[in-house]
Amino acid sequence: MSTAAIGFLYAGATLGVMFSGMPIAFALGAVAVLFMAFFMPGASLDTVTQNVYEEMASITLLSIPLFILKGAAIGKSRAGQDLYSAMHAWMHKIPGGLGIANVFACAIFAAMAGSSPATCSAIGSAGIPEMRRRGYSGGFAAGIIAAGGTLGILLPPSITMILYAVAAEQSLGRLFLAGIGPGLLLVTLFAIYAGVRFRQEYAAAKRAYEAGGARSPILAEDTYTMAQRLGTLHRVLPFIILLTGVMVALYGGYATPSETAGLGGVLALGLIAAVYGVWRPRDLEPILSATIRESTMLMLIIGMSLLYSYVMSYLHISQAAAQAIVALQLSKWVLLAAILLLVVVLGFFLPPVSIILMTAPIILPPLKAAGFDLVWFGIAMTIVMEMGLIHPPVGLNIFVIKNIAPEIPLGDVIWGTVPFVLLMALAIVLLCLFPGIATWLPDAVMGVK
Amino acid sequence: MVLGGVALIAASLVLTYSVVARYVLKIATDWQDESAVFLLVGTTFLCAAAVQARRGHVGIEAVASLLSERANRLRLVAVDVMSAAFCAFFAWKSWTLFHEAWIDDQHSTSSWGPPLWIPYSLMAAGMTLLTLQIALQLARGLTSRQQADTRASTGSAVQGGAPTPGSAADAVIHQKAPEGSAR
Amino acid sequence: AQTLKISHQFPGGTVDEGDFRDRLCRKFAQELEKRSNGGLVAQVYPGSSLMKTNSQFSALRKGALDLSFYPLPYAGGEVVETNIGLMPCLVTSYEQAAAWKKAPIGRKITEIMNAKGIVMVSWVWQSGGVASRERPLLSPEDAKGMKVRGGSREFDLMLKAAGAATLSLPSNESYAAMQTGACDAVVTSSTSLISFHLDELSKGFTSGQGRSFWFMLEPLMMSKTIFDALPKPQQDLIMQIGEEMESFGTEGAKADDKQVEEVFRKAGAKVVVMDEPTLGKWRTIARDTAWKDYANRNATCAELLKLAEGMA
Ligand code: NA
Ligand code: NA
Numbered sequence: 001m002s003t004a005a006i007g008f009l010y011a012g013a014t015l016g017v018m019f020s021g022m023p024i025a026f027a028l029g030a031v032a033v034l035f036m037a038f039f040m041p042g043a044s045l046d047t048v049t050q051n052v053y054e055e056m057a058s059i060t061l062l063s064i065p066l067f068i069l070k071g072a073a074i075g076k077s078r079a080g081q082d083l084y085s086a087m088h089a090w091m092h093k094i095p096g097g098l099g100i101a102n103v104f105a106c107a108i109f110a111a112m113a114g115s116s117p118a119t120c121s122a123i124g125s126a127g128i129p130e131m132r133r134r135g136y137s138g139g140f141a142a143g144i145i146a147a148g149g150t151l152g153i154l155l156p157p158s159i160t161m162i163l164y165a166v167a168a169e170q171s172l173g174r175l176f177l178a179g180i181g182p183g184l185l186l187v188t189l190f191a192i193y194a195g196v197r198f199r200q201e202y203a204a205a206k207r208a209y210e211a212g213g214a215r216s217p218i219l220a221e222d223t224y225t226m227a228q229r230l231g232t233l234h235r236v237l238p239f240i241i242l243l244t245g246v247m248v249a250l251y252g253g254y255a256t257p258s259e260t261a262g263l264g265g266v267l268a269l270g271l272i273a274a275v276y277g278v279w280r281p282r283d284l285e286p287i288l289s290a291t292i293r294e295s296t297m298l299m300l301i302i303g304m305s306l307l308y309s310y311v312m313s314y315l316h317i318s319q320a321a322a323q324a325i326v327a328l329q330l331s332k333w334v335l336l337a338a339i340l341l342l343v344v345v346l347g348f349f350l351p352p353v354s355i356i357l358m359t360a361p362i363i364l365p366p367l368k369a370a371g372f373d374l375v376w377f378g379i380a381m382t383i384v385m386e387m388g389l390i391h392p393p394v395g396l397n398i399f400v401i402k403n404i405a406p407e408i409p410l411g412d413v414i415w416g417t418v419p420f421v422l423l424m425a426l427a428i429v430l431l432c433l434f435p436g437i438a439t440w441l442p443d444a445v446m447g448v449k
Numbered sequence: 450m451v452l453g454g455v456a457l458i459a460a461s462l463v464l465t466y467s468v469v470a471r472y473v474l475k476i477a478t479d480w481q482d483e484s485a486v487f488l489l490v491g492t493t494f495l496c497a498a499a500v501q502a503r504r505g506h507v508g509i510e511a512v513a514s515l516l517s518e519r520a521n522r523l524r525l526v527a528v529d530v531m532s533a534a535f536c537a538f539f540a541w542k543s544w545t546l547f548h549e550a551w552i553d554d555q556h557s558t559s560s561w562g563p564p565l566w567i568p569y570s571l572m573a574a575g576m577t578l579l580t581l582q583i584a585l586q587l588a589r590g591l592t593s594r595q596q597a598d599t600r601a602s603t604g605s606a607v608q609g610g611a612p613t614p615g616s617a618a619d620a621v622i623h624q625k626a627p628e629g630s631a632r
Numbered sequence: 633a634q635t636l637k638i639s640h641q642f643p644g645g646t647v648d649e650g651d652f653r654d655r656l657c658r659k660f661a662q663e664l665e666k667r668s669n670g671g672l673v674a675q676v677y678p679g680s681s682l683m684k685t686n687s688q689f690s691a692l693r694k695g696a697l698d699l700s701f702y703p704l705p706y707a708g709g710e711v712v713e714t715n716i717g718l719m720p721c722l723v724t725s726y727e728q729a730a731a732w733k734k735a736p737i738g739r740k741i742t743e744i745m746n747a748k749g750i751v752m753v754s755w756v757w758q759s760g761g762v763a764s765r766e767r768p769l770l771s772p773e774d775a776k777g778m779k780v781r782g783g784s785r786e787f788d789l790m791l792k793a794a795g796a797a798t799l800s801l802p803s804n805e806s807y808a809a810m811q812t813g814a815c816d817a818v819v820t821s822s823t824s825l826i827s828f829h830l831d832e833l834s835k836g837f838t839s840g841q842g843r844s845f846w847f848m849l850e851p852l853m854m855s856k857t858i859f860d861a862l863p864k865p866q867q868d869l870i871m872q873i874g875e876e877m878e879s880f881g882t883e884g885a886k887a888d889d890k891q892v893e894e895v896f897r898k899a900g901a902k903v904v905v906m907d908e909p910t911l912g913k914w915r916t917i918a919r920d921t922a923w924k925d926y927a928n929r930n931a932t933c934a935e936l937l938k939l940a941e942g943m944a
Contacts, residue, residue, distance in 0.1 A: 021513065022528045023506035030535040043696040043857070047687065049542040053490070053572060054684035058802060059482045062489040066464070069457055157808060165807075167679050169643050169650075171829045172807045253813025255468045256801055262464025262485065269458065288454030292492065296453075296500045297507055299493040313682050314637070316675065361644030361678045392509070399507045410510065446832070471779060471797055471814075479788060482800045558686070558709040559800050560785035565709065 001039075007317040010035060014308075014349060018393050025300040028308040028394075035311050044314070048307060055306035056299065061159070063261030064302075065295035067113045070261075071122020072291045073268035074239065077278050080126025083239050086232035088134075089224045096198030098134055099144050100191045102127040106148025107187045110155040112246050112264065114162075116352075116389050117298055117396045120149025124404045125290065135205065135218025138408035139416030140197055145404075146397040146413065147190055147420030150386035153352060155183040157250075160352040160382060167360035168374045177442040178379050182427060185437055186383070189423045197419070238271045294403050301399065302351060309354035318346060318355075322362040332370045333432075336377075339363050340384050340428070347388020351396055355385055379438040380431055387424050390417040453496040460488040480561040487568050494575025498582040522590075529587040536580040543573035636664075636674040636858070640701040641685040643827055644678025651823060652884025653850065654678050656756070656877050657701050660852065663873045672866055674699070693749040695857030701756075704849045705784060712929050713744050716936045717849035720790045720922050721915040724843055726882060728943060729757035732849075733878075737939040744932065751854040753874035756881030759889050760846035761838045763825050763896070764817035765810060768836030768904045772913050778816045781806060786922035787819055787846070790914065793921045806830065819846060822885070822892040837896035837903045841889040844906060845914045852877065 001009075010031070017027045036044045056062070074080050084098070091097030105123045113119050124145040131141035153160045156176035165172035198218075205216035246264045249255040255263055273279035278287075312318055325338045342363075346355045367377055389397045392414055401413050431437055467481035500506060508528070513521055547569040549555070555565045638661060642651045647658040654676070661674035683691060689707040691697035704717030716722070723729045732738045733755045742752050762769045762780075769775055776795035782788040788798040801809050803824065809815035810833045818830060822840055825831075840846060852874055859867060897903050906914075927934040 017531070018509050019512055020528055020531075021508045021510050021524060022531055023508040025506055026532040026535050027508070029539065030531055033535065033538060041696060043691075043694045046542065046545070046694050047683075047691050047696045049539060049546045049569075049572065050690055051683055051687050052539075053546070053568065054687045056490055056493070057486050057568065059486055062486055065457060065489055065492065066461055069461065162805070162808070165829075167643060169827055171832060173811065173829070173832055249468065251812055255464075255812075256799070256805055256809045256814045258482065258485075258802075258805065259464045259468050259814075262461040263468055265458070265461035266465045269461075284454070288457065291457060292453045292496050293500050293503070293505045295457075296493050296496045297505055299489075300497060300506065303493075310683055313677065319681075357679060357681045361681060365646060365649075402507050403505070471799060479798060479800050553710060556709045556712070558706060558785070560782070560788035560798065561800070562709070562785055 003320040025304045029304040032308045032311040056303045059258040063258045066261035066265045067118035069291045070264040070268040075125030076287045077272040082235035084130045089232045096195040099194035103190045110151040114157040114159040116152035119152035120397045120400045128405045135216040139412040142413040143416030146390045174442040178438040181437045326366045343384045352385035453492040456488045456492045460485040491571035494572045498578035501582045533583040540576035636698040638699040639677045639682040641680045692855040699854045720918040721845045723847040749856045751859045754852035754877045758821045758885040759840035759844045760821040761840035763830040763834040764836040780817045789921040790918045822888040831896045831899040834901045837901040
């Protein structure tokens, strides 16, 4: 059978099994093992478990549960609510202030964590209930967190950029700096959209109320005096301590990136114990069980998707697709578009880490030959992979949201993320028109290449 | 799951100690990363069954609304059969891996160099528990129409009843109220 | 035609450009296809794009992977004897390294690997150096109080004895850790020092050009199961091309030793080279720590070490 035929069969089988409702982790693993049995040497089946173990036994990857723990400690204790009420007091005058606050919170957490699902989970576990409480629609709330969470791999540090830098032989420092401009661009776009969408939902709720319907909490008008606002500030203090603690440890050279994950968890637990008296096993139980449920679900999906991508790589599927595109001898910008499109399609099935490992060696040389700056391309590719994190069927952030807020129907979550996917596409267009968005900062700091 | 929580905190403490050891005590840090990895791998696999008990492994339930009740019940049985088969295969291969590591006395390549049968056994035990848990849910689904219906409508309902044999973690969960109420 | 899969962990490129270890694999593939008249085709999977580094060795043993260009000591967890491939101060020059293959030590290694289901196709050695944030790490006295990523058990043992605080760190986190200062110095191959761009962060550099305490055996290896199933002429062809690639590998490694020096010098780092007396100081420490530790693992290890010491 030709590689293309196997490729389509693989994709078809995956879609079929996934839409049957089989848990994603088992679906990915089962399809991989099945194709191994049919299309690969028999000995491959003996390597299944070791492959999964080796992929998972990396402290970089395993820092995800610890980042989730840190997020849950804040999000599931009163710390999260206090933080949001303080932010509300300061930002309630801005339409969609709470939504915007959540976008900012995602960006800040993204600067501490290298992975997107961890960012999504950390901010979402307090952010989504809070937005729902204040009348935001499920899709809107989920969209903000899912999209905001993707910033985890665009704003440094970033697991995927580390892999990209090695594969593309580019400077990691330059790449990290290049992510900041586009990251801020996305933050701005998301925040503007949050404001606009809030106005729409507000207007709709107002019409419904005036037509005699129920009064949505979105219509609530709170007023705060300056004294009240200042009074909320001390509630933000624990969060600021945590943030600076982790930042100092990471950027001050006290901890390696993975150690930061553990340190953050300990600091967060310490803080809620000291400030909110959350330390008894009974108090910690909900935090820990939420962390476990989320991280176990996520880590199994990641582990199995690495097995899935091993089979895909062995059968040369994505490599053949990338080679086919390269062989077309396209002109500069068409080549770029084709390659980014391929990344979008791969994003249907694969997490960013696998996409980079499989395609980078093939797509990078022709891009370089076509005259693209590979640092710039790394950023464009990262944004495209961020899209993959929030579009189905395999979108890690969507699964995280599904877990945090099971009451929001999956359809609403997915529709809620669509506008953000479009904004990311817009960001890529802007990045093509004004490459300086990415390249200005590294050039300014490290000198022009 | 309780053990998992403790393991997570332990992993965090180990990594924090690593920072302190290097900065304050100025000593080499060689076992911390890897023991944190073992704790986290162990947590992931050993808690997989407990998460499954609550149907916590996310799947795409999009077709549920398109099918009849009867078809949905059949679909869920098929899904559980496939999941159980895959997990059983994985558990079996994990035990083989464990066996190899044990006989060859394989160690990790780091300077600490702990034996690899430790994480492999955690993985194997976890996947075995997971298989048993799915099999149990499958058996229950086949015997009780009602439960299958509940599950089809919510997608993440908590299963009641007897704990999985041999799984202490499950026994804890089954006595708990549905997690959703805590949120 | 039978397709052979070659996996490695290094950055991918083309046959003429990029990391020499990737180029070696591609050249090997090219020659193989040409000289077998298309009977054998090889696909190269660079940058761990097929499987994780550590999985490659056991996949070779099981016959799930055909070939791999793999740092031999990485297999130390499964086959403890392979740690001889990165023993501090044991091999200190390319001339010494090149003599291993045909000497008793080389034959013993080939025999051990065969028993484990591996065929040694091409013997490539690589020298390495040290990138450091502040002063260069040259003599054992320099190591005192430094936070160093040694990269292997044996190097960690030696560095610890010299007073360094060693830390375990995934290689892809080296940059971030050096940037923040969580780590003061990184010991690794010249090629990796270039591809990790550590020059951007370094004020000191200990070059591995000509002489070094860090020499690693990085062979192209083949699964014995797969090899034995091939007809004799194809087996001979593989071994022959493998041998031809060795000089290409050595040239590539030496070129990188030279290039890495230039790269660090250009970035403003103080570049130092190890002289024989300094190397001697390290060797004294290594003998009491790393070598002793290795020899105590089992009788085969002790025998290998003895054979290797005879090469010096
Ligand atoms: Na980040
Ligand atoms: Na996706």
